[in-house]
Amino acid sequence: MSVLVAVTDSPEGIHSLSAAADEAALLGTDLIAVNLTLGKLDLSVLPEDCKVTVVEREGREDRDPVAAVLDELEVFPDVTRLVIGIRKRSRVGKALLGSVSQRLLLTSPVSVLAVKAP
């Protein structure tokens, strides 16, 4: 029954972390945060009582963030919700750099909550 959030290095990524904490509180379950950034996750945005497990990307197998997240969904089979942050992308932007969120939305085996940064 856990909630898994894919945290990207962006405003919507940071927002998705707190949104995922809210979702986990709503469902009464715990939170797993997959760190897709290249540094350390800032967990100060989370409420004090939130139980979170942070998973890091490590090594060449995790080079594709989407593959990394899908691998984690297999490792944690009781995840029922995937949370991702989204923003409006231009067509060129989407074509050139792809969209992690878009691919996750379409390939995720569990329901997806897509949140926009305020």
Add this chain to the structure above:
Amino acid sequence: MRSQEHSFGRTQDWIEMTRSDGSTGAVLPPDTAGTHSHRLGIIAVIATFGGLLFGYDTGVINGALEPLKEDLGLSTFTEGFVVSILIFGAAIGALVGGRLSDKFGRRHNILLLAIVFMVGTLGCVLAPTWEVLALFRFILGLAVGGASATVPVYLSEISPAERRGSVVTRNEVMIVSGQFAAFIINAIIFNVWGEHDSVWRFMLLVAVAPAIVLFVGMLRMPESPRWLVLQGRDDEALEVLKQVRSPERAEAEMAEVHRLAEEEKLSKTGGATDLSVRWIRRLIYIGVGLGVFQQFTGINSVMYYGTQLLGDAGFSANAAIVANILNGLFSVLGISVGLYLMNKVDRRKMLLGGFALTTTFHLLVGLSALLLPDGTVKAYFILVFVVLFVFCMQGTIGPLVWLMLAEIFPLKIRSFAIGVCVFALWIANAAVALLFPPVVDALGIAPTFFIFVVLGLLALVFIYTQVPETRGQSLEELEDRFRKEYS
């Protein structure tokens, strides 16, 4: 290529390791002298033959080019093509070589490189036409690129932490020494047998000797312990460590080797998808810019075409090839000064100062070519300014760019980022090598060097506005700073 390794401090003879992120690591017993240190010395010498070959094969064309041009009937374009195709090969070799050495091992890779060096060299020596020569120069280029990616890695992985810096430094000096050696040997061969059409074949043939030494030597060398650990072959890793460290040190170092192997694995995490993050993109632009502007100083034009340049300046063929030796000599001297200054001067100051000096000498070469009457005086003025340019370049910009590339990127994207920057650097190198002869032929020395002056001014603007100061700051500090500033 350099890798950023951690520093160490001595506490009562034991070596205390400081990690690259600033935290304290294991404390290791000192590596006392013994039969293993002798073996380690031999390993370092043999492996640096890789760097020597790199230098020799890139430098040997300088001096061989004139007789080669006559013998095979090259135009200025085909001349540039034959020279630069090795560099294009190196760009690919660097990419492929890195992956191969991760898959099959460093030692295996170096052995393979030695064979490719031999095949490439013999192919060049026996080439009947310039097309065949170009093909084998490309093959040689693959080996040069592969060596640039594998040899420094092997050296840093097999050396104990307290010697790592000096061993990797020695490799960089070996590269320029290889070029210097090529210049000297070419000058001797030319002045003794210059009247033969095929003299250039003998010049190129000399390079096969160090390749054989490298191959035979590496046969008896152990694999890198860090790579063995990455393959899960811990027992073999410990055996190798016992060959090259004192017994107590070997056991203790295993944990350190594991940690460094883990770090290396992490450095390969990031890839193309991470370019969507603005501050990462910005860092890569800076890295690519540094590499490209380093090559746009034209340092390698002098290293590849020095003899011809001096010939155009006014020296006779015999005198030019001897005068060119000074380029090699001051390259070695320059890099020795540069390595000494490296951590004593702020990076930005050193880069700005370096580019200011090289641009000034470019200007002086151009002015001498333009204003002085043809003759020995003009030739000597140009020689002096070119030599001083080489010295300043190798004393500042040369080593500093490699150092900064190793420093600015966060650990997780380092492998990918450095790969991109190094590729761009080789391509810029090849582009300058390709264009130099036709441009000098079409415009003359003076306008060509005025073009370098303009590029140098652009470089100064780039460095002043874009390049951050990195000296004395830990990785964590840099990462936080870049994330804030460049987002």
